[in-house]
Amino acid sequence: MFQTKPYPILLSHLLTRPAHSIINQSFDSRLRLDKRRPINGDGFGVGYYSIDPELEEAGPCVFRAITPAWNNLNLETLAEKTKSNLVFAHVRASTYGVLSETNCHPFTFKNLMFMHNGGISNFNLVKRKLINHIKDEYFLYLQGSTDSECCFALFLDTLDKLGYDPNEGKEVGNDALRKALMKTIEYIKDWTIGFKDPSLLNFAVTDGNSIIVSRYITSKTEEAASLHFSSGSSFVEYEPNQYRIERLDRGQNVIMVASEPLTFERGDWIAVPTNSVLTIKDQTVLLHPIIDEYHQQDPLYSRSSSFAESKGLMGSVPVAEAPDVDVPPLEREGRSRSLVVESI
């Protein structure tokens, strides 16, 4: 997901053009790490808030399709002609639920928008508990068959019970959103206790102003699904399809959060720590830990990814190759302006 102020960004700068854009991620996913099928081909979705205040009222615009993202011409053309300040995008590799548009992320409810990367383990054992827990109106909201959509319904219900009625379509504020998301995670965590396999709960939710993203796993030793963020004063294309974040001051005009970095600029991306929540509030990134039985005290504790590998959900990690020492001595960071000058 992406947020920028004061200038809206053209969607193609995020979705189609960068070296590891979401389209490229749909056929070249690096961190799914499934050697046999590193592909997110089960549909995609893009949601964004209009910059036209008259259109803002009705919540975000969502464009979803069951075709693979790389095969969708509409996505290419729309992305070239659409601007927004806040964009969610998702490419799907189904873990639960059939291939249908109603199962594609992001999900919306009034002004709220929600996505999920991961899965609830043994969801068939949890579904009944979840459905019984939520109010009728959120049960009736469900249109698809995925665990992710149920999680959104649970989130809406949690928000409602905290005293923020989602039907009002108002901005909820970062504190309440974060509280509701953490509570949602806590419910799922409690309902899945004792299951052999951990659940992967990377959620993203926004009210059109603040964004909350979690990186969470119900395990003390395993690693959660990946999540990275990058922030700076602008996102610039310094060579065709080569983008980088420029960080000149402490302002965060551009903030990107993504399961996989959009670029291969190493210094531009930082991992969101496992079992924590990232908040974007007024163009500022905040990080809060989720402290429960799965929290690790030691900041250098190295979680394993063997669970995911054994289940085939994630492939084994490719072994690092010896670096090519003959690479020309370019500025490694790629953040020096000289490169821009050269490309002009």
Place this chain on the structure above:
Amino acid sequence: MQSNRALDDNPIVELSKRLPLRDRTSSRSQYSPSPQRSLKKDDGQSKLNDQQQLFSDEDSNPVLLHRWHHQFSILSTCAFPNKGLLFCGTQDHLILVFDMDTFERKFILKGHTGSVLCLTKSSDGKFLFSGGSDSLVKVWDVVEMKETHTIYSLSDIGDIFSLAWSNSLNLLFIGCQNASILFVHLNTVPKTDPNKLPVNRFDKFFDSKGPTGATTISPSYQKVLEVRSRLIEVPSSNILPYAHNGFIYTMKFFDENILISGAGDGKAKIWRVSFQGLSLLKQLDNDDSILSLTIYEQFLYCGLSKGSLKVWDLNTSQQLLTCHDLDDDDIFGVASSKSYIFKSVKGEVYKWKFGSNIEVSWNAHEDLILSMEIYEKDGKAYLVTGGNDHSVAIWDIDDEVNSKNHLRRSSIITYDNDSMLSTLDDLVSFKTVSKKPELFIDESRRCANYLIDLLKKFGADSELIPVEDGNPIVYGCFKGHSADKTKVPPRILWYGHYDVIEAEENSGWRTDPFKMVANDGYLFARGVSDNKGPTLAAIYSVAELLHSNQLESDIIFLIEGEEECGSYGFQEAINKNTALIGHIDWILLSNSYWLDESTPCLNYGLRGVISANVEVSSDNPDRHSGVDGGVSREPTIDLIKLLSKLIDDEGKVLIPNFYDPIKPLTSMEEKLYDDIVKKAKINIDRPTLLSKWKYPSLTVHKIDVSGPGNSTIIPQSAKGSLSIRIVPEQNLQETKKQFIKHLEDSFKNIRSDNHLTIKLIHEAEPWLSNPSNDAFQILRQEVINEWNLEPLYIREGGSIPSVRFLEKILDAPAAQIPCGQSTDNAHLNNEKLRVTNLYALRRILQNTFKKLPKRS
């Protein structure tokens, strides 16, 4: 571009909550721009020549000393004035070193592989520390100009935004993008394998293979194969994850062991640091992200996103001021020198002085200012600014830093009267005008701090008691040592105040009111008599007793800073701190004057006060009497009618039952009053004295009307300000109720369709003590010994709100011994105090503190 503007014009100075509460008005000084003069510098390279306009306001003259240019943004600066060097961290990974005398670029330090975001130095000036977007800290020996250490962490810390060096612990603190603070000792066992560096480490994503089986590498990526300096890895135990919940943009040391960090989560956290790391003491919530902070004396200035600058008092953790820029632009930098506060907003620097409403700004850079700091050299202060217009500039900000510094006065402790006078000289130089916090809040805080230091220096336990929205109370406790260990020592409380009434030079003062002048046996300055002089006499008398091992009682000092504002917040603050004060046997104070010039007095009674604003307002706006005169009842006439119902033609107060509680004059009282009339060397008779002291009174202070006030207007509202001085027999609450009821009834009786509003401004209980108790008897004896005169027992018509309150809450009787003479001019121009009286009070108190027993 330049602009001079009054603070109430554009940036808003909010006095957090306090103005409405206290009915304080901020001064509305209008600033008229003075003729501009521009100064050209012979700097052919400078693109900013046109903009180097300076100010003729002689108080604020930033002169550009030099500007250097580079090809990339200047992100951080660090000045080494002793070496005459300025270090600048750049966007293109370099540290530029400039000579501040010859203005030449002397060196370029290369080592980082990312932007150099922050710089700091060791206080001995030998080392420079730099942190970058490459997640590395480098240490540089600035004598050899070479890299000595490379510090990295195995956790993904992101950019390094801030660094702070503790000289006493030899520890470096590192503030990171992932909200953690790391700390590291430079002597940590070095590592040898550079493969653990963040740029070299295997990364699941960046070292992953694409569909073709090849790794995608950014064209600019390069591994670091060799590190030429000591390689240090921050151990896991030295990482404080989630020290904040946002990027840690700034860190500064307050003193040796107190570190303050500011972050994107809006919190300023105050940490105690030790070899074990950090323990959180307090946090101050600023709402918006803290982008920069600076500390001067005990004040913390936080520059925030969205345009606010917040000022905190670190001694009491109270927020003093918020200054907001109406454009909501982020404040990237703040810096403070002795007299000024500087903030950078976009390319402009704003220079601002506490107490002057004028803010000066100038355009220092063409785009954003990314770093700002102040350094001192040869007794003068300079400002360094670096920006993303690829330049760094030095400004002479015209501030003498080596002038008198109160807090660093001599460390030699002396107890004699000369020392007392020089301390009083310091004390009156603080403009502690409590009625104008918008101008003098910092002076009051500094004065409170000075008193704390003084009490501590003399051996007292001392701390500040915070007052919500007010100046803090200075608490001090001198512990007595009795030879008889089983005896519980008497505990005596001294009440005084350090705030003063406003005073302006050239408004009838012959000298600067805040500079003590000694002439013909008198000291002249605001506050010498009311109440800094007498308070200091008490402190010195106890300090000397303690020093000479003669102090057997515990003496507790409560010196407040809001007495002249009706002891605002005093009661709440004391209520919260009764445990700190403990049991008290006697309360002493000296906050009044003799009746004449030559006869010492003891004061045993004060009148109380109820002040109120009474307003009559109409539903109609201000109107023209020619157009609307006669149409309806007018507020001003209603108010006059209403006020006329308060006093009869003989001057008696008409509030029902007003005089009922007052007891007739006893023969003993008669004798006291006659004694005064006989002995006091003033022309006064018994009825006058009785009216002043024994009987209550009612005064109308002011009548105001709305509108422009010319003679054709029917004002929409009229407001009267009045007060009642009540006497000890009267019940404050009862009298207040009767007063309000009488006003409301009278207003009903005039049957006006206008509206009446009564607002109580302030109240104080009257006080009457027993002049035959131990305290008064001992004071009397000591006065006789000192002056060879029998003191007069007097009461006063004025009020001190805290006296009766302290008596009640501490369950101890109070006694007051006036210090100065009737001609002291407290609250008036040319306030003065006779030196003889000050010294005499000191001796009287010294003996009284020795002799006053426990109350039986």
